[in-house]
Amino acid sequence: MNYETRIKQAFDLTDTGGLESGTLSHRVYAHLSQLLVSGKLAPNDKLSFRAVAESLGTSMMPVREAISRLVAEKALVVEPKKAAFVPVMSATGFRDITRVRIIIEGAASAMAASSATQSDLQDIARCEIAFRNLEGDPRAVRQAAVAANQAFHFAVYRAAHSGELLAIIERLWLRVGPVINLDLRENPERMKFGGAIRYHAALLDGIRQRDPQAARAALAADIQGAADFILSQGKLPE
Amino acid sequence: MNYETRIKQAFDLTDTGGLESGTLSHRVYAHLSQLLVSGKLAPNDKLSFRAVAESLGTSMMPVREAISRLVAEKALVVEPKKAAFVPVMSATGFRDITRVRIIIEGAASAMAASSATQSDLQDIARCEIAFRNLEGDPRAVRQAAVAANQAFHFAVYRAAHSGELLAIIERLWLRVGPVINLDLRENPERMKFGGAIRYHAALLDGIRQRDPQAARAALAADIQGAADFILSQGKLPE
DNA sequence: TGCTGCCATCTGTGATCACAGTTATCGTGA
DNA sequence: TCACGATAACTGTGATCACAGATGGCAGCA
Numbered sequence: 001m002n003y004e005t006r007i008k009q010a011f012d013l014t015d016t017g018g019l020e021s022g023t024l025s026h027r028v029y030a031h032l033s034q035l036l037v038s039g040k041l042a043p044n045d046k047l048s049f050r051a052v053a054e055s056l057g058t059s060m061m062p063v064r065e066a067i068s069r070l071v072a073e074k075a076l077v078v079e080p081k082k083a084a085f086v087p088v089m090s091a092t093g094f095r096d097i098t099r100v101r102i103i104i105e106g107a108a109s110a111m112a113a114s115s116a117t118q119s120d121l122q123d124i125a126r127c128e129i130a131f132r133n134l135e136g137d138p139r140a141v142r143q144a145a146v147a148a149n150q151a152f153h154f155a156v157y158r159a160a161h162s163g164e165l166l167a168i169i170e171r172l173w174l175r176v177g178p179v180i181n182l183d184l185r186e187n188p189e190r191m192k193f194g195g196a197i198r199y200h201a202a203l204l205d206g207i208r209q210r211d212p213q214a215a216r217a218a219l220a221a222d223i224q225g226a227a228d229f230i231l232s233q234g235k236l237p238e
Numbered sequence: 239m240n241y242e243t244r245i246k247q248a249f250d251l252t253d254t255g256g257l258e259s260g261t262l263s264h265r266v267y268a269h270l271s272q273l274l275v276s277g278k279l280a281p282n283d284k285l286s287f288r289a290v291a292e293s294l295g296t297s298m299m300p301v302r303e304a305i306s307r308l309v310a311e312k313a314l315v316v317e318p319k320k321a322a323f324v325p326v327m328s329a330t331g332f333r334d335i336t337r338v339r340i341i342i343e344g345a346a347s348a349m350a351a352s353s354a355t356q357s358d359l360q361d362i363a364r365c366e367i368a369f370r371n372l373e374g375d376p377r378a379v380r381q382a383a384v385a386a387n388q389a390f391h392f393a394v395y396r397a398a399h400s401g402e403l404l405a406i407i408e409r410l411w412l413r414v415g416p417v418i419n420l421d422l423r424e425n426p427e428r429m430k431f432g433g434a435i436r437y438h439a440a441l442l443d444g445i446r447q448r449d450p451q452a453a454r455a456a457l458a459a460d461i462q463g464a465a466d467f468i469l470s471q472g473k474l475p476e
Numbered sequence: 477t478g479c480t481g482c483c484a485t486c487t488g489t490g491a492t493c494a495c496a497g498t499t500a501t502c503g504t505g506a
Numbered sequence: 507t508c509a510c511g512a513t514a515a516c517t518g519t520g521a522t523c524a525c526a527g528a529t530g531g532c533a534g535c536a
Contacts, residue, residue: 023318023489025306049518059491064518065306068263072307074405080261081497081518093401100402103345163331164338167312168406261519287488297521302488319488319527480535487528498517505510 024062028052029069036075036086036174038146039181043088047076075174089179090238091231098227101172102220105153108169109203109219110212111160120159121208127152128204132197142184152200156207156219183230195225262300266290267307274313274324274412277384277419281326285314313412327417328476329469336465339410340458343391346407347441347457348450349398358397359446365390366442370435384419390438394445394457421468433463 022030032052035041053063067084070076078084089097112120131148134141150173157169199222206214230236270290273279287305291298305322308314316322327335350358369386372379388411395407437460444453468474 025489048516050516060518061490061492065302065489068303068306069310072310078518082499083517096400097402100400100406103403104342104406107341162334162338164335165341168338168342263519286486288486298488299520299522303519316488317528320529321487478536480533482531482533484531485529487526489525489527490523491525492521492523494521495519496517497519498515500513500515502513503511506508 024058025065028056028058028062028066031056032066032070033075033174036070037150037177039177039184041086041178042182042185043086043178046083046085048083070174073171073174075171086178088237089175091236092238094176094179094227094231094236097172097176098223101176102223104165104172105157105169105223106216106219108157108160108162108165109207109215111162111165112156113207113210113212113215115161116159116207120155124152124155124159124204124207127155128200131200146181146184149196156203156215159207179230179236180226182235183233196222199225262296263303266294266296266300266304269294270304270308271313271412274308275388275415277415279324279416280420281324281416283324285322285324287322308412311409311412313409324416326475327413329474330476332414332417332465332469332474335410335414336461339414340461342403342410343395343407343461344454344457346395346398346400346403347445347453349400349403350394351445351448351450351453353399354397354445358393362390362393362397362442362445365393366438369438387434394441394453397445417468417474418464420473421471434460437463 032041032047041047047067049060049063049067053060056063067076067078071078071084074087076084077087112124116124127148131145131152134144134148136144154166154169157166160166199218202218203215203222206212206216206218270279270285279285285305287298287301291301294301305314305316309316309322312325314322315325350362354362365386369383369390372382372386374382392404392407395404398404437456440456441453441460444450444456
């Protein structure tokens with residue numbers, strides 16, 4: 001599937017259920033972000049300004065602004081006079097970002113354990129159940145699992161009640177999204193969510209018990225486990 | 239001094255000694271970033287696309303892209319159909335970003351204590367000495383102190399050897415830059431660097447002793463001390 | 477004198493065009 | 507059959523124009 005088809009599909013998808021507010025630039029940005037975090041764009045996929053604009057029915061201008069933002073967040077790369085593309089993350093780069101994620105998302109998890117409200121706890125528990133009870137044919141489950149995993153993690157991070165931390169974490173996910181999904185697409189046999197289910201339960205439990213260190217440890221195990229698996233596949237360059 | 243004059247001055251400055259490489263967008267971005275971190279732009283200062291473009295001798299296009307990037311990093315805010323401006327940080331927002339800075343820059347300091355090389359140590363020590371020995375008339379010292387403080391902190395953060403963490407910290411400084419400089423401009427009598435000198439020495443010592451917890455504590459005290467002073471002035475809204 | 481409403485000005489937003497590099501393709505040569 | 511080179515298609519970059527919404531100042535009314 002080439003990128004043009006992929007983008008068209010994604011935009012059709014979001015057009016049906018998506019957001020219609022804000023400027024065109026914002027909408028394009030939201031769309032492209034979704035493509036990245038959900039992994040519909042793989043590393044090295046190229047993004048032509050004109051192709052994106054055409055599939056959206058707009059001019060290049062809003063696309064330029066949206067891509068500028070994503071380049072600023074290092075979610076896309078554009079070299080002079082060459083097509084923008086999703087950066088390929090090296091193994092060492094992935095190890096670095098994993099380490100940083102454990103620090104930052106671990107801190108958010110600990111803060112969530114300290115300051116989650118009852119409403120927060122309900123949200124987190126609901127997401128944990130939804131993730132645990134995923135079923136159906138393997139293809140659909142894998143696709144839904146990415147979304148459910150994201151929903152659970154961000155329910156936790158929101159409970160930390162720090163807008164700054166949340167924004168930083170969103171940028172981190174924008175970067176690791178393509179890598180994680182590349183892993184899922186190329187390793188369909190992976191029993192990934194066996195470990196994740198256990199760690200998610202431990203994380204939820206740590207927050208329920210108001211135990212920051214337990215929450216942090218569970219989160220760290222979750223991220224490190226997934227990262228170790230991806231690294232063990234040896235698909236990342238360098 | 240209105241923003242137009244201030245920008246013109248800044249661009250004239252960088253035109254003489256600045257960078258001439260990369261696309262126009264990059265150059266505009268670098269210029270505006272410098273204006274922000276050095277505090278030449280104060281909270282609530284407005285930035286007209288056309289005024290910036292005119293003072294640069296370019297069209298609006300490169301300015302649009304540069305501002306898009308800065309908006310993505312939350313260093314600028316632009317509401318639909320209204321002029322871009324430097325966001326005013328509320329007291330609660332400042333408390334939040336201070337908390338996050340202590341977590342993230344604290345982690346970087348601890349990592350620096352673990353993995354700083356001899357060369358890193360020399361850089362840090364050199365910056366610490368330069369900061370401690372600042373002297374001259376108060377106006378010049380205040381201006382140099384901002385730069386020397388930044389140099390010292392980033393010498394530490396570079397010693398953590400994490401590109402990801404460094405990039406996140408740079409974005410954080412882009413945000414707090416205007417607030418800190420506003421403080422300096424409005425409180426010229428402040429004996430700010432008395433505390434900072436002590437904390438910097440403690441931070442350097444913690445790294446030298448390979449003591450991550452000591453380094454983290456010193457960094458936290460430094461940031462928290464400055465933040466407490468700024469908050470005590472009561473100039474931040476809300 | 478103080479308030480209100482209108483109008484000129486300024487704002488970002490989006491579209492369109494021109495241009496100079498890059499890339500890919502196809503045809504030609506050995 | 508394969509390698510090479512020219513050319514055509516495609517790329518982002520930058521400039522310019524039109525437009526609608528926001529702003530601020532000025533005049534007129536109470």
